Amino acid sequence: MDLLLCCILGHFRIASTRDVVYNKFKYIENPIHTLSSLLCKKVESTMAFPYMEAVVGFMIFVYIFETYLDLRQRAALKLPTLPKPLMGVISQEKFEKARAYSLDKSHFHFVHELVTILMDSAILYFGILPWFWKRSGDFLAHFGLSAENEIFHTFAFLAGVMFWSQITDLPFSLYSTFVIEARHGFNKQTIWLFFRDMIKGIVLAIVIGPPIVAAIIVIVQKGGPYLAIYLWAFMLVLSLVMMTVYPVLIAPLFNKFTPLPDGELRVKIENLSSSLKFPLKKLFVIDGSTRSSHSNAYMYGFFKNKRIVLYDTLIQQCKKDEEVVAVIAHELGHWKLNHTVYSFIAVQVC
Template sequence: MNAEQIFHTIIGILTAQFIFDQWLDYLNHKTVKSNIPSELKGVYDEEKYKKQQEYKKANYSFGVLSECVSFIAIVLVLFLGGFAFVNELSAAVSSNSIIQALIFFVIIGFASSIMSLPFSIYGTFVIEQRFGFNKTTPKIFALDLLKSMLLSVLIGGPLMALVIWIYGIAGEYFWLYAWLLISSFTVLMTMFYTSLILPLFNKQTPLEEGDLRSAIEAFSVKAGFKLDNVFVMDGSKRSTKANAFFSGLGSRKRIVLYDTLINDLNTDEIVAVLAHEIGHYKLKHTLWGTITGVLQMGFVLFIFGLVVNSPLLSNALGVEEPNFHIGILVFGMLYSPISFVTGIFMTILSRKNEYAADAYANSFGLGEALISGLKTISSNALSNLTPHRLYVFFHYSHPPLLQRIRAINQN
């Protein structure tokens, strides 16, 4: 395979992915069932169901537009030699390969952010605002954007620099040392994200004393779960949508409840949702998710290590002298079909874990409360109750509400 064939392969992959995604989105958009299954009765009244359908339609139209713009932009950049041009700019600034790579990705990242910014603004301040979800102010939106960009530079930059430095000195064992570095970083982020990174965006406070905390502590004792603390996050500063999550490993584990969840659900429902999150920990889903991610990264880096020195990767984008940053960019595009397949297995595993966590909560007699809580969360978020099964298969990390209810009722 020559450089031209690699280039056309990249175009073919991007086109195939775009067409497939648009087809799935269309199937899901057209899936409207007038007869709601009996298990979902009462989630929406007639007026709210109509609002949900309007929300679904608005998001579909907006998604089509944004995805078309993104696809056209990347294809134009490829055909017009945009990446080669940015590479020349980077090389003109410095002859150091690490500095060149950092400048290259800063320019690409900044351009991508500028292009996506109007869509992000419209999605937040028009669509989410129209349907009553948005609580984000322009100030919070701007600060979030700035903080995200700074974190990318301050964390992603040094990490990328270390990987490139390893590439320059490690030879054929580059992939192994890079794997150890990235794996260590992944574990650290899993352990410390909620205590180091999340506070930059959201305030977390320990759940105050009261009936809810007493109920949670009583359940924790029953489940044999060492409860260091439960934190409440001010999710309401950005959205009315509710959520809860579990993160961390070992002594760094943490359960976080959105304040919107506490406002929307009663005590039994919140305990049931928390039992679901504890189920993830008890069943070692977080641990195995981290291990799986580390193993996947090792496989990717091993394959990349075999081809990184190939001049064909850089030549495919019009760059004569092979370099690391162009090589990893091309490799990422060529690897995307494999990533797509592995992603399917990961979403299947994720849905399986959600069923298992539901069953764990149900084993303590919390099934009805969990169903009630899930219905309220879905209703308040205007969730799609009847998504297309193929769209679910490829995109849903959580089972649809109907399938979760049926699984809980069968146990």
């Protein structure tokens, strides 16, 4: 969602000083033309600060710092000896497999991030976004639609951005899934399932995206001096709605959810929940094995309507019920210590 908001705001352009400053910065008269020049164009002499260069420079700085951290992590991954805390816990063979997998992912991440920073920097530096904004307006005019309609113009712009993102990210997604994950025995996904999921994601974006984009544009147009507060409130409500809707309506489009059958495992999980006063309402098993052999578990829901979801791979890989319960205990620990709430608040504040 943050990426969506950045795309919406990122294509705005300054038409003139009058469009930007009105009544001592208290009201943005033409908000749909405000931010792109800060990223992609040379500003007028009245606004001589090199915003675009500053943004690109900051992006490169963050990339260099994160690459430095990645290199330190890679150096640690290259150490062949089993760490003392893990001795007697896992075998040397399992450690080597985990190390090889992590190194492969590290190499892939390095290449992916390098290509991404080069591409993003070029897009900003050479003004590709405002150029594409103009081309999307020409596209609308070709079909007899008015480019002056900011909502339709933004739809066309973001459709092109989404198409570009899908095309440029596709080789990396394919390599990650069908080379790295397959090499280490984790991938269970067929090429058909891969593209089916991708198409479903695009359709969801087409269905869900336009109303959200339209609402944001209206807020920008009508927000006046309280624009930032209105946008924040809208994104807060939207986040809560998506947290509620996603596991109930969206996630089942990609995976099958079935109730955990009655048995010892269910009883043990329910007893653990009761001991922590966790308001468990439903227990599901998800068919994660159709895509990967990775295992996981998570919980969701508000107030007294909590649900726990287990990956079928977790149940298959754990030799004892206690191992599954231990994973659930870890997740419930996050709930007990309010980690989810704190994280949500931190995201909203930052």
